[in-house]
Amino acid sequence: MRKLQKAPALQVEQWFNSKEDITLESLRGRVVLIEVFQMLCPGCVELGLPQAKRAAQLFSPKDLVVLGLHSVFEHHAAMTPVSLQAFLQEYRIPFPVAVDLPALKGTIPQTHIPQTHIPQTMQRYQLQGTPSLILIDRQGYLRRVKFGAIDDMQLGAEIMSLIRENPLEGEEGTMKIDPASVPPGCDEKGCAI
Amino acid sequence: MRKLQKAPALQVEQWFNSKEDITLESLRGRVVLIEVFQMLCPGCVELGLPQAKRAAQLFSPKDLVVLGLHSVFEHHAAMTPVSLQAFLQEYRIPFPVAVDLPALKGTIPQTHIPQTHIPQTMQRYQLQGTPSLILIDRQGYLRRVKFGAIDDMQLGAEIMSLIRENPLEGEEGTMKIDPASVPPGCDEKGCAI
Amino acid sequence: MRKLQKAPALQVEQWFNSKEDITLESLRGRVVLIEVFQMLCPGCVELGLPQAKRAAQLFSPKDLVVLGLHSVFEHHAAMTPVSLQAFLQEYRIPFPVAVDLPALKGTIPQTHIPQTHIPQTMQRYQLQGTPSLILIDRQGYLRRVKFGAIDDMQLGAEIMSLIRENPLEGEEGTMKIDPASVPPGCDEKGCAI
Amino acid sequence: MRKLQKAPALQVEQWFNSKEDITLESLRGRVVLIEVFQMLCPGCVELGLPQAKRAAQLFSPKDLVVLGLHSVFEHHAAMTPVSLQAFLQEYRIPFPVAVDLPALKGTIPQTHIPQTHIPQTMQRYQLQGTPSLILIDRQGYLRRVKFGAIDDMQLGAEIMSLIRENPLEGEEGTMKIDPASVPPGCDEKGCAI
Numbered sequence: 001m002r003k004l005q006k007a008p009a010l011q012v013e014q015w016f017n018s019k020e021d022i023t024l025e026s027l028r029g030r031v032v033l034i035e036v037f038q039m040l041c042p043g044c045v046e047l048g049l050p051q052a053k054r055a056a057q058l059f060s061p062k063d064l065v066v067l068g069l070h071s072v073f074e075h076h077a078a079m080t081p082v083s084l085q086a087f088l089q090e091y092r093i094p095f096p097v098a099v100d101l102p103a104l105k106g107t108i109p110q111t112h113i114p115q116t117h118i119p120q121t122m123q124r125y126q127l128q129g130t131p132s133l134i135l136i137d138r139q140g141y142l143r144r145v146k147f148g149a150i151d152d153m154q155l156g157a158e159i160m161s162l163i164r165e166n167p168l169e170g171e172e173g174t175m176k177i178d179p180a181s182v183p184p185g186c187d188e189k190g191c192a193i
Numbered sequence: 194m195r196k197l198q199k200a201p202a203l204q205v206e207q208w209f210n211s212k213e214d215i216t217l218e219s220l221r222g223r224v225v226l227i228e229v230f231q232m233l234c235p236g237c238v239e240l241g242l243p244q245a246k247r248a249a250q251l252f253s254p255k256d257l258v259v260l261g262l263h264s265v266f267e268h269h270a271a272m273t274p275v276s277l278q279a280f281l282q283e284y285r286i287p288f289p290v291a292v293d294l295p296a297l298k299g300t301i302p303q304t305h306i307p308q309t310h311i312p313q314t315m316q317r318y319q320l321q322g323t324p325s326l327i328l329i330d331r332q333g334y335l336r337r338v339k340f341g342a343i344d345d346m347q348l349g350a351e352i353m354s355l356i357r358e359n360p361l362e363g364e365e366g367t368m369k370i371d372p373a374s375v376p377p378g379c380d381e382k383g384c385a386i
Numbered sequence: 387m388r389k390l391q392k393a394p395a396l397q398v399e400q401w402f403n404s405k406e407d408i409t410l411e412s413l414r415g416r417v418v419l420i421e422v423f424q425m426l427c428p429g430c431v432e433l434g435l436p437q438a439k440r441a442a443q444l445f446s447p448k449d450l451v452v453l454g455l456h457s458v459f460e461h462h463a464a465m466t467p468v469s470l471q472a473f474l475q476e477y478r479i480p481f482p483v484a485v486d487l488p489a490l491k492g493t494i495p496q497t498h499i500p501q502t503h504i505p506q507t508m509q510r511y512q513l514q515g516t517p518s519l520i521l522i523d524r525q526g527y528l529r530r531v532k533f534g535a536i537d538d539m540q541l542g543a544e545i546m547s548l549i550r551e552n553p554l555e556g557e558e559g560t561m562k563i564d565p566a567s568v569p570p571g572c573d574e575k576g577c578a579i
Numbered sequence: 580m581r582k583l584q585k586a587p588a589l590q591v592e593q594w595f596n597s598k599e600d601i602t603l604e605s606l607r608g609r610v611v612l613i614e615v616f617q618m619l620c621p622g623c624v625e626l627g628l629p630q631a632k633r634a635a636q637l638f639s640p641k642d643l644v645v646l647g648l649h650s651v652f653e654h655h656a657a658m659t660p661v662s663l664q665a666f667l668q669e670y671r672i673p674f675p676v677a678v679d680l681p682a683l684k685g686t687i688p689q690t691h692i693p694q695t696h697i698p699q700t701m702q703r704y705q706l707q708g709t710p711s712l713i714l715i716d717r718q719g720y721l722r723r724v725k726f727g728a729i730d731d732m733q734l735g736a737e738i739m740s741l742i743r744e745n746p747l748e749g750e751e752g753t754m755k756i757d758p759a760s761v762p763p764g765c766d767e768k769g770c771a772i
Contacts, residue, residue, distance in 0.1 A: 040662075040665050040666050040669045040670075041669065042669060042670055045624065046625070051346075054344070054346055055346065058344070058346055058347055058350070059350070074665075075665035075668075075669070077661050077662075077665075078661050078662040078664070078665030078666070079662070079665070082656050082657050083619075083656075083657040083658070083662050085657070086619050086653075086654035086656075086657030086658070087619050087657070089654075090619045090620065090621060090654070091619075091621055151247070151251070151345065151349075152344065152345035152346040152349065153244075153247055153248065153251055153345040153346065153348060153349035154251055154349060154368060155346060155349065156344075156345065156346035156347060156348065156349030156350035156353070157251065157252070157349035157350060157352060157353035157368060158353075158368075159350060160349070160350035160351075160353040160354050160357070161353050161356075161357060163354075164353070164354060164357040164358075165357075175347060175350060175351075233469075233472050233473055233476045233477075234476065235476060235477055238431065239432070267472075268472035268475075268476070270468050270469075270472075271468050271469040271471070271472030271473070272469070272472070275463050275464050276426075276463075276464040276465070276469050278464065279426050279460075279461035279463075279464035279465070280426055280464070282461075283426045283427065283428060283461070284426075284428055437732075440730070440732055441732065444730070444732055444733055444736065445736070537633070537637070537731065537735075538730065538731035538732040538735065539630075539633055539634065539637055539731040539732065539734060539735035540637055540735060540754060541732060541735065542730075542731065542732035542733060542734065542735030542736035542739070543637070543638070543735035543736060543738060543739035543754060544739075544754075545736060546735070546736035546737075546739040546740050546743070547739050547742075547743060549740075550739070550740060550743040550744075551743075561733060561736060561737075
């Protein structure tokens with residue numbers, strides 16, 4: 001069996017949508033989804049962030065914590081915290097978002113993107129780009145790092161799989177929503193008797 | 194705690210996409226998803242059946258069996274087995290599909306749709322219309338009957354929750370697919386380092 | 387300059403959604419869009435027919451007439467008029483729909499589909515399959531035969547081009563709809579001052 | 580008949596995607612579509628700009644010129660030219676984009692957005708917000724100002740209507756694309772004979 005690794009600590013410059021700093025340790029006992037994005041990355045805006053919002057809405061906060069991580073590795077001057085703050089407001093991102101800590105000076109470039117441009121948390125998780133999705137289990141182990149899009153059905157299944165691994169004592173994994181029924185009559189959603 | 198009921202047996206006139214008759218009993222040990230539809234129900238064609246196809250593709254057949262159930266309660270002359278067969282071919286439905294057994298004569302109408310028009314399995318499950326989604330657990334208990342649309346993320350979570358309840362000995366709930374990574378460079382799916 | 391041909395007369399077995407038979411000649415003075423479909427053709431149901439409905443809704447009936455033509459060339463037993471009638475009702479097709487007249491016996495097959503299976507109007511227009519889109523100008527000339535999908539923007543432009551060619555005296559080509567403004571505030575549709 | 584007004588001149592701070600300044604006067608003889616947007620306006624990013632790209636691709640540049648106008652009326656510090664430049668690159672906007680000239684100091688606020696925050700071209704066109712769509716005819720008259728979303732079919736029709744009004748002598752309004760046919764066989768796009 002593959003040995004699991006603890007998820008590295010987040011290296012954060014500042015938080016939005018949260019009055020306090022958040023550490024992964026403080027979230028032990030819950031599954032954590034981290035949506036890593038850049039505000040000017042089309043795939044993040046179109047797919048990754050809306051999906052993270054759906055996950056935050058579907059699962060109970062007792063089971064799943066959704067965080068954003070703004071990891072800028074290009075166009076740094078275009079995606080400053082001032083721009084990010086307006087972005088989060090206009091796109092109505094409801095969950096806490098961390099600004100990834102810029103790289104230390106003097107590190108050695110290893111790809112065509114100079115490593116000095118890649119922020120620290122992104123480096124620690126060895127992410128390939130944005131959007132990336134990180135799933136951490138209730139005990140703090142890193143369980144999934146996915147670069148690019150993932151289907152909603154698969155993500156729902158992966159999250160629930162982690163939720164069911166170690167439910168808190170006396171509780172079962174729960175979802176908040178029971179979607180409304182289709183009203184009677186035949187429309188595009190279905191045909192009611 | 195709510196008492197669970199065994200899922201009623203399917204009442205089937207004939208099967209498509211299966212050489213043999215299928216009983217729920219023969220599927221014990223696996224989670225069963227039944228997509229109840231009418232071939233001329235827009236919501237079934239647009240939402241329900243494509244979602245059932247995605248579920249059949251995502252989960253391992255060792256964990257999840259997907260079945261279709263054609264339960265016609267209106268326009269009976271328009272949705273005969275001959276028409277259904279062409280429909281299944283043109284829409285490339287890959288999983289077994291049962292034709293629900295027509296109602297017995299002489300039963301008493303209880304809604305604006307005469308009960309004599311509602312086929313027998315649909316009656317046993319007390320379905321409200323189409324599309325309806327039925328989930329049965331590994332032990333044959335009825336766990337979910339949903340009329341109308343359900344989000345992919347929620348369905349993925351519900352299926353996995355059932356898969357994780359009673360994994361077959363020595364196995365864990367599995368999914369078949371590890372979606373391909375986004376290629377390097379920045380496109381609509383994301384931005385690669 | 388390419389010589390235009392008059393659009394061949396429709397060969398019709400019966401009409402739905404129209405109390406009387408409709409001839410192309412009776413529609414002179416207006417642009418005519420004919421959506422050729424089969425009720426069990428996925429591309430027709432998903433793309434062609436919804437697009438034809440949008441066209442019927444957008445343009446004034448003084449400028450554009452939208453017709454459906456059910457041209458069955460496969461699965462004939464599955465797509466009878468009885469099934470078509472239920473289909474038109476369930477999918478809420480608002481415009482007149484003609485059932486294409488079956489082929490005469492004894493004609494000679496020229497493709498892998500025996501020509502005896504291809505209905506007569508489909509043969510006259512030499513269509514390649516379904517969905518097909520036919521545009522006829524105000525004077526009855528055949529201006530466009532398109533097999534498969536076409537973008538909404540392009541179709542809107544093509545229809546308007548024909549409408550503007552020969553406006554009825556004293557009138558200009560018109561559209562019925564002035565879409566509602568976005569309400570104030572910033573939402574997914576836009577940002578109001 | 581309503582009297583038409585000449586489209587006011589654009590007040591531009593700088594141009595992107597164009598080596599030279601562009602004036603509306605220099606575009607006489609062609610229809611002009613101006614997509615007014617803010618880079619952090621979700622409706623602009625999701626609907627307005629992609630639609631403008633489709634229009635630029637569909638129509639011949641001899642008939643239609645597509646321009647972007649970045650008119651920032653909120654979050655000014657978040658949407659500077661530096662950020663816009665990165666946005667245009669990441670979202671692959673191919674047409675010229677003008678930065679609307681900031682408001683003059685000392686003008687008097689008349690709405691809840693201080694008028695000093697509304698850039699000058701936006702004021703001249705009395706726009707209500709973003710996205711807004713402006714259509715100017717071949718003679719430079721303002722023909723359409725639309726705040727919010729508009730259907731592709733309707734926009735295609737409106738553009739073609741203007742193109743057909745005053746075609747350049749000896750030319751007819753043209754479109755660049757003849758979309759590829761559906762390949763033989765029955766798939767989600769259609770069914771080929």
